[in-house]
Amino acid sequence: MRVTGGQTDEMLARHIIRESKDILNWIVEQGVRWQPSLGGTLSLGRTNSFFLGGGRAMLNALYLTAERLGVEVEYDAEVTDLAIEDGMFLAARLKRPIKGETEIRATSLVAAAGGFEANIEWLKQYWGEAADNFLIRGTPYNRGSILKMLLDKGVQEVGDPTQCHAVAIDARAPKFDGGIITRHDSVVFGIVVNKHAQRFYDEGEDIWPKRYAIWGRLVAAQPDQIAYIIFDSTVVTSFMPTLFPPIAGQTVAELAGKLELDPAALEKTITEFNAAVRPGTFDHTILDDCRTEGITPEKTHWARRIETPLAYPVRPGITFTYLGTRVNKEARMLMEGGKPSANMFAAGEIMAGNVLGKGYAAGMGMTIGSVFGRIAGREAAKHARN
Template identity: 90%
Template sequence: MVDLTRRFDVLVIGGGNAALCAAISARRAGASVLVLEGAPKFYRGGNTRHTRNMRCAHDAATEILTGPYTEEEFWKDLLLVTGGQTDEELARFMIHESKDILNWIVEQGVRWQPSLGGTLSLGRTNSFFLGGGRAMLNALYRTAEELGVDVLYNAEVIDLKIEDGMFLSAQLKQPVGGKTEVRASTLVAAAGGFEANIEWLKEYWGEAADNFLIRGTPYNRGAILKMLLAKGVQETGDPTQCHAVAIDARAPKFDGGIITRHDSVVFGIVVNKHAERFYDEGEDIWPKRYAIWGRLVAAQPDQIAYIIFDSTVVTSFMPTLFPPIAGATIAELAGKLELDASALEKTITEFNAAVQPGTFDHTILDDCATQGIAPAKTHWARRIETAPYLAYPVRPGITFTYLGTRVNKQSRMLMKDGKPSANMFAAGEIMAGNVLGKGYAAGIGMTIGSVFGRVAGREAAKNARN
């Protein structure tokens, strides 16, 4: 049993990667730590359960990474995907710190493995967790508990007492025991974004949000974020920006995870409900572009689209939970998708006629392109002509939102007057908007969580001692 009458040095709200990195870091610095996870134990960990890898800078190849990935290359990649909408000081700090995270995370019991075939060409830039996100999460929990971190599940925080930028206590509600006040010298907020709060999403997206699918936990409803912003913490990030990918339209409303994501876009074409293409499927290397497709599909009629390809490419990407829909002819496929057959045939015929000769190589920006159609497909363009013809229906799959709390390099929250909070820190999705103004690069969410989680825990422990 956790003694809630005592005063803890550090209170961590949240139960995913960022929260656990903060808890472990604080505990290793000598602080007493309580973690409040709002979900039941089985669903602990937020979106960390669904992850596979982390993007970290490194100067040389390792046993699990095929080559160097310098800080400057990481920065250029981040600059590209965000269109410059990032806090450069915080972003460069995160990238520099990520080099040490590769080893630090192993010291906390996490294990790496080489990347699998078909995993977005990430063998050089991203480290993959042995056993996936859940195994990584279990390792962090095991280490935290061995160090003496207290953890409570089904622990819903319903209020925060904050005065003049100083955290005093949290009001906790549990299924058994009712409401309790929890006191701590410092607070680390690591409770995720508001992606599972459809009503909040609709404030910015309108009725279209009803057609969004939530890739991760149904527990990330943004309650802690809303409380902090209401109590004087400065916000950062665009509320309409998020990490959103194209996922299978047959996926569940919540918690479908990574096995519902489609990485087949570059191997075919994407059409909307009118059987019309609407964006360049070969714009750039997939890890730098896969996260734009959620927003692209969100802008289409009824928030639905279809990835169309043929039987020659079915082994070129990771399989997903749902099998592709097949047709012996384009017309038969169109019928199964409830698309206009003549419109789909016209789109594919025009696309095939526009494909120019080239040497296909999905690992580089190759010379396989179209000519004379709009939108163009600038790389990896190949004719769709070998039956059976295949398709995946896709909808926007929201991973996490970018509206969050403003922080400095110590992960300390800034108040609306610009002054640092007395004793409040943030890590993970709840502050990701500092780094991600828009766009996404594979594995960077885990980088943000690990780097700023470690910093937040260390700084919170120091603050508590003082």
Template identity: 95%
Template sequence: MGRKYDVLVIGGGNAALCAAISARRSGASVLVLEGAPKFYRGGNTRHTRNMRCAHDAATEILTGPYTEEEFWEDLLRVTGGQTDEELARHMIRESKDILNWIVEQGVRWQPSLGGTLSLGRTNSFFLGGGRAMLNALYLTAEQLGVEVEYDAEVTDLVIEDGMFLAARVKRSINGETEIRATSLVAAAGGFEANIEWLKQYWGEAADNFLIRGTPYNRGSILKMLLARGVQEVGDPKQCHAVAIDARAPKFDGGIITRHDSVVFGIVVNKHAQRFYDEGEDIWPKRYAIWGRLVAAQPDQIAYIIFDSTVVTSFMPTLFPPIAGQTVAELASKLELDPAALEKTVTEFNAAVRPGTFDHTILDDCRTEGVTPPKTHWARRIETPPFLAYPVRPGITFTYLGTRVTKEARMLMQDGKPSANMFAAGEIMAGNVLGKGYAAGIGMTIGSVFGRIAGREAAKHARNQNS
């Protein structure tokens, strides 16, 4: 049996690295176990691009203030009140300092990306994206003396009465060994890449889900913790899911498979029927509901239908749109019933009222006499070629997690706090996100609770050692 570490961090993303750095800066010896190979290190962080932090004034990269209160109201709205207010407000308060702290760890900011969602005031973007952010955190962690192992799969946790003792680790070369540590930080993500687990809640429909992140987010640590008496939080069916191109790979398609064109057209299911108001609210506030909407349709597939007049209104896409000179021709290429799609488009076009189009505000272009209505940005689809993107639910991350306190300490099923187990990131996101999503909030949860978890884990180890 080898040395005993002060803090063992399981996971390798934003939350894990913030925890490792913060624990190390508090004087602890730290080992990070990342289950993925080095290239895929960092789980979903690889695919992120920004973080939502409160701030009282504009900065070099943020166009205006975003107060704690406004952040709280946004969170309240997207979750429909399904959040732990004390924890959430604590996170929002701490997020202000994260803007500076994360820079001290080598991460660089830039203004919001061109042609993307209008987040310039609320969200800080990572220069070079999420993998650049991760590279900076790993470099800093290693310079501080944090030890990192890749391809290190944790196969079991030894926990007695809410007290972590050791982790069993399977490595590609040395076989299985046991690693002891005084404190544990679990920052190993959710279970979105575990299709079998998703099927427990979604049934066969989960076979048609695409997973936007790495195939390594299998939720094995979450499962072990819940099985060892840690209290569960969040609805297992809730997740951050968006509509992504149906031609995307099963795993790890990332940001480039998403579609921002819903508000410029209509969305139909495999029976060529519309099923939701495509113009309900401006896109940055609505993009996160379309994954679940498509998941509820037969065979979990839908088609965004638009015409040639709007092609340049949204960002260029990885996969080109499928085109037809007539609506019927487009339908047959999509393997939809041509007559049904023609009828849907004709009825929609007939219902469009005249108005002045402006996609940046809730404009007055709407339909009348069609169900469901399109309440804004409704314009006739009539200029060939007619175009379509097939979309499927793209699961970004899951909300089922471990319940924690403000100190990021796990709570056991009997309501008592664990002596030495902490959690950060997606594995405890459900404490803050009961449902819904606001861009960049996953990274806020990761950095804020990662930093807290590392500090508290180091503090516990220090008290034990002295």
């Protein structure tokens, strides 16, 4: 409720939390393996579980299990149309590179096709030209075509189209498919400035897993959608390393030159920040007493002086969008007017907006996908059998 500002379906949120307890063991039964708890970095050891080998290893394991169960997977098959009548799915039209077009009829449909984060033109409808400077953390194929078809055919929409999971990622990352190795977790250890070398938000507002996903939107609101994380060289081993090395300078002025920032402005910002830092006991696992006093914005926790600065340039990295299909506890899509669909279900990012009106807490995306994926599969199978 806190991270979404109350913009969530509380009943569905509580349902996900209850159901997630069984996922830890159930997903292992499907062939997925967990890695030992992460320790020593940003409280993640006590809040999050990680898949051994990451997301690709998880997907490979699930595909293998599905194939053993007799599931056939059609790769490079684009869905070009959905036949839906009175809330009832009838068939999907497919276009394939070699086999051509075909129609597949089925008794149930599960939509798990993600959001529209890779559709820059769609993003620009809400963000304007700023969307040209967004980087997309995942596949270039998540263009929202299935989502648009469903909404156009009477499925009720949920969520704000401007809300999304967006983190600060390295500005040197590729336009698509940068993945987690371009994400920066160094914000809480330093300060963040825009192209005018001005700070614009409290870098120590809350524990990092509750706040890392706000920084993409914050950077998106800055001039030219660019910002710079600046921290002292002594903290470089305190956060997970990224693909790109930090930018260094012997002096603040030299660093500013490399970042193409006004040296005098950056010097002033860092000097004022250092003067405002009040002594305390640093502890990144709690809301400690290391803070600033007398500057705006203040840094409420984890404030330490910057003596030998290093920097990362960052841009908004869009992970997934929150506009989606409204569902009930059975993962059944709701039609306009509120009537549940007879045989259409949704799971993952295409329905995450039911729970995530805005904001994010680390691990919620995988939790929503896992829990509602399982529910949608179970309910679709039950309908098919009946």
